[in-house]
Amino acid sequence: xxxxxxxxxxxxxxxxxxxxxxxxxxDISFFSQTPMxxxxxxxxxxxxVIDTETSRIQWAVLIKAFQFEKAxxxxxxxxxxxxxxxxxxxxxxxxxxxxxxxxxxxxxDHNLMAKGDLTxxxxxxxxETPVMLTVKGGALSGSTNFEVxxxxxxxxxxxxxxxxxxxxxxxxxxxxxxxxx
Amino acid sequence: xxxxxxxxxxxxxxxxxxxxFYEYNRGPASLDGKSSDMSISAKELLxxxxxxxxxxNSKYLDKVILVTGAIAELKKDEVPPSxxxxxxxxxxxxxxxxxxxxxxxxxxxAVSIKAKCTGFLMDVVLVQGVIAE
Numbered sequence: 001x002x003x004x005x006x007x008x009x010x011x012x013x014x015x016x017x018x019x020x021x022x023x024x025x026x027d028i029s030f031f032s033q034t035p036m037x038x039x040x041x042x043x044x045x046x047x048x049v050i051d052t053e054t055s056r057i058q059w060a061v062l063i064k065a066f067q068f069e070k071a072x073x074x075x076x077x078x079x080x081x082x083x084x085x086x087x088x089x090x091x092x093x094x095x096x097x098x099x100x101x102x103x104x105x106x107x108x109d110h111n112l113m114a115k116g117d118l119t120x121x122x123x124x125x126x127x128e129t130p131v132m133l134t135v136k137g138g139a140l141s142g143s144t145n146f147e148v149x150x151x152x153x154x155x156x157x158x159x160x161x162x163x164x165x166x167x168x169x170x171x172x173x174x175x176x177x178x179x180x181x
Numbered sequence: 182x183x184x185x186x187x188x189x190x191x192x193x194x195x196x197x198x199x200x201x202f203y204e205y206n207r208g209p210a211s212l213d214g215k216s217s218d219m220s221i222s223a224k225e226l227l228x229x230x231x232x233x234x235x236x237x238n239s240k241y242l243d244k245v246i247l248v249t250g251a252i253a254e255l256k257k258d259e260v261p262p263s264x265x266x267x268x269x270x271x272x273x274x275x276x277x278x279x280x281x282x283x284x285x286x287x288x289x290x291a292v293s294i295k296a297k298c299t300g301f302l303m304d305v306v307l308v309q310g311v312i313a314e
Binding site: 024025044045046047060061062063064065067068069070071072074084085088089 | 206207208209242261263301
């Protein structure tokens with residue numbers, strides 16, 4: 001039910017012009033590197049809402065929308081590791097301190113630090129990650145990357161494939177935002 | 182006699198190795214030849230998710246759905262391309278990430294898309310879409 005605040009945010013935005021940005025086609029990918037094999041998956045349908053007045057940011061992504069190169073990896077990822085039928089979403093809810101002080105009407109690059117709660121596989125942990133926000137030609141885009149330790153989120157990897165899956169997975173996030181008018 | 186058993190064993194092991202190799206490297210199957218599990222309008226699909234997301238998840242997740250609606254938006258330049266279907270709701274729509282996009286599609290046109298349902302964020306999100314004939 002907590003996702004409804006996204007709708008609330010969207011709906012109340014009418015009178016507060018240009019203070020919210022959103023995307024419904026954010027790109028989240030992850031990369032697991034081991035001597036045995038490299039595993040990469042992409043999700044191009046993540047949603048994000050940024051409130052530039054309160055500096056709040058929220059991401060949500062559907063686990064089943066991650067696409068792998070190999071079908072078997074995708075099946076194992078969904079069924080065995082992420083249990084995506086039980087936990088269909090991952091979310092990040094947090095803040096980008098300093099965002100409200102920025103002038104996003106001018107072109108430029110801004111380095112901020114995002115801090116908030118990352119929920120994966122039903123486990124919520126506080127993370128911090130550097131975020132690069134870029135304004136170019138009036139359009140806002142942003143990116144970050146951070147590491148996720150698989151064990152931190154109670155994701156169990158069976159011993160037969162333990163050598164094939166990295167203990168720490170690299171996550172890359174990028175998005176082009178639209179202004180909410 | 183002994184020799185033939187060895188040949189048989191070697192052949193069997195070879196078959197298993199080849200099978201394992203192909204199974205390991207199998208790409209995601211296209212929905213082209215697959216029949217859909219159910220068909221529904223984009224409007225009804227969204228309504229089900231808005232009313233009871235948990236119930237809708239148990240009903241639609243991982244299912245191949247034939248979803249029908251008018252094209253609200255075409256994202257041809259995105260990789261992969263997407264078709265967004267009209268639902269009558271200004272904020273929430275049905276988004277289909279497509280395997281490929283025919284050139285002939287136009288806005289407002291009614292289409293049926295076969296795709297796999299992954300869940301609900303702002304929109305209902307389906308992947309591996311193909312236009313159904």
